[in-house]
Amino acid sequence: MVGMQRLIVLSILALMIINIAYLCNSNSNFKVEGYVIDENGKILKNVQLYAFKMIRSNEWKLISKGISNENGYYNFELNRGKYRIYAILDLNETIGFDYAISFVEIEVNRNIMVNITLIEGASIIVEGEALIADSPEPAKYATYYINMNITNKLMKSRVLMIYGSKLNQLASLGLPNNLIVVPANMNITIIVEAYFLIGRIIRAFNFTLTEKPLKLGRGEKVTIKVTKSSLRYSLNKVIRKASYVRENITEAE
Numbered sequence: 231m232v233g234m235q236r237l238i239v240l241s242i243l244a245l246m247i248i249n250i251a252y253l254c255n256s257n258s259n260f261k262v263e264g265y266v267i268d269e270n271g272k273i274l275k276n277v278q279l280y281a282f283k284m285i286r287s288n289e290w291k292l293i294s295k296g297i298s299n300e301n302g303y304y305n306f307e308l309n310r311g312k313y314r315i316y317a318i319l320d321l322n323e324t325i326g327f328d329y330a331i332s333f334v335e336i337e338v339n340r341n342i343m344v345n346i347t348l349i350e351g352a353s354i355i356v357e358g359e360a361l362i363a364d365s366p367e368p369a370k371y372a373t374y375y376i377n378m379n380i381t382n383k384l385m386k387s388r389v390l391m392i393y394g395s396k397l398n399q400l401a402s403l404g405l406p407n408n409l410i411v412v413p414a415n416m417n418i419t420i421i422v423e424a425y426f427l428i429g430r431i432i433r434a435f436n437f438t439l440t441e442k443p444l445k446l447g448r449g450e451k452v453t454i455k456v457t458k459s460s461l462r463y464s465l466n467k468v469i470r471k472a473s474y475v476r477e478n479i480t481e482a483e
Contacts, residue, residue: 258309258310259307259308259309260307260308260309260310260338260339260340260341260342261305261306261307261341261342262281262305262306262307262308262313262315262336262338262341262342262343262344263303263304263305263306263341263342263343263344264303264304264305264343264344264345264346265298265301265302265303265304265345265346266279266298266302266304266317266319266345266346266347266348267302267345267346267347267348268329268347268348268349268350269347269348269349269350273298273301273302274298274302274319274329274348275298275299275300275301275302276297276298276319277297277298277302277304277317277318277319277346277348278295278296278297278317278318278319279295279296279297279298279304279306279315279316279317279318279346280292280294280295280296280315280316280318280399280402280403281293281294281295281296281306281308281313281314281315282313282314282315282316282399282402283308283311283312283313284311284312284313284314288398289398290314290398290399292399292402293308293313294306294307294308308338309338310338310339311337311338312335312336312337312338313335313336313337313338314333314334314335314336314399315333315334315336315344315346316331316332316333316390316399316403317331317332317333317346317348317387318331318403319348321449323449324448324449324450324451325353325449325450325451326351326352326353326446326449326450326451327351327352327353327411327449327451328350328351328448328449329348329349329350329351330348330349330350330351330389330390330411330412330413330414331351331389331390331403331411332346332347332348332349332387332388332389332390333346333387333388333390334346334387334388335388345387346387347387348387349389349413349414350413350414350415350448351411351412351413351414351448351449352411352412352413352414352446352447352448352449352450352451352452353409353410353411353412353446353450353451353452354409354410354411354412354420354439354444354446354451354452354453354454355408355409355410355451355452355453355454356372356374356408356409356410356439356453356454356455356456357408357453357454357455357456357457358455358456358457358458359456359457360372360422360424360426360456360457360459360460361457361460361461361464362424362426362435362460362461362463362464362467363464363465363467363468364426364428364433364435364464365426365427365428367426367427368426369424369425369426369460370425370426370427370432371394371395371424371425372394372395372422372423372424372425372456373392373393373394373395373396373397373422373423374392374393374394374410374420374421374422374423374439375391375392375420375421375422375423376389376391376392376393376410376412376413376418376419376420377418377419377420377421378413378416378417378418378419379416389413390411393405393407393409393410393411394407394408394410395407396423412444412446414446414447414448414449414450415445415446415447415448416445417443417444417445418443418444418445419438419439419440419443419444420438420439420440420444420454421436421437421438421439422436422437422438422439422456422459422460423435423436424436424437424456424460435460435463437459437460437462437463438459438463439454439456439459440454440459441462
């Protein structure tokens with residue numbers, strides 16, 4: 231009987247030791263380091279870096295900030311978990327962003343090295359409010375999606391392709407909600423997803439910010455009025471409906 235009690239006590243102690251070891255390991259920090267370079271391999275200094283940790287599904291919390299040094303080197307001390315590291319570089323020599331915002335998504339459970347590649351960028355400022363004929367009020371909020379083909383030059387880095395209300399990290403990154411940073415020297419289309427109150431229901435409407443694909447040079451900045459874009463979409467929608475009704479009337483006659 232005494233032997234059995236000792237065995238139970240030893241088993242409990244062993245489990246406690248294992249749990250303590252696991253907790254210590256899960257709370258320990260790992261080094262995440264690397265270099266920020268452009269698509270030609272040139273080192274980029276003074277790049278602002280932001281480490282976000284996923285705290286639950288599709289919800290990220292800013293954990294740490296950093297900046298690349300003269301050699302383009304950066305490092306973070308992060309505990310175990312899933313992270314996104316964003317890289318932002320805007321030089322003072324141009325009016326717009328000089329590089330598109332990139333990020334890497336990593337699982338931290340050991341010391342790792344992750345390089346981040348930035349490609350040349352430009353800026354779009356969205357002005358005004360989105361309006362459509364279906365709603366008496368302007369859009370409650372809007373999200374902007376960059377639609378384009380990205381080459382494999384980015385390696386493991388990904389260009390940030392969503393801006394506006396659905397970019398949860400917007401405020402933490404210090405970005406205004408009417409800014410879109412796009413890759414430069416590439417044909418792009420901006421898709422607007424605007425939410426309007428129709429009766430008692432919030433409905434989403436998608437339309438393009440410009441009539442034709444846009445191509446901007448490095449550091450360039452343009453301002454586009456979303457009111458004009460949304461009304462153009464709404465007008466085309468009304469014209470299509472009128473055309474459909476006219477065709478039905480003609481067939482009925």
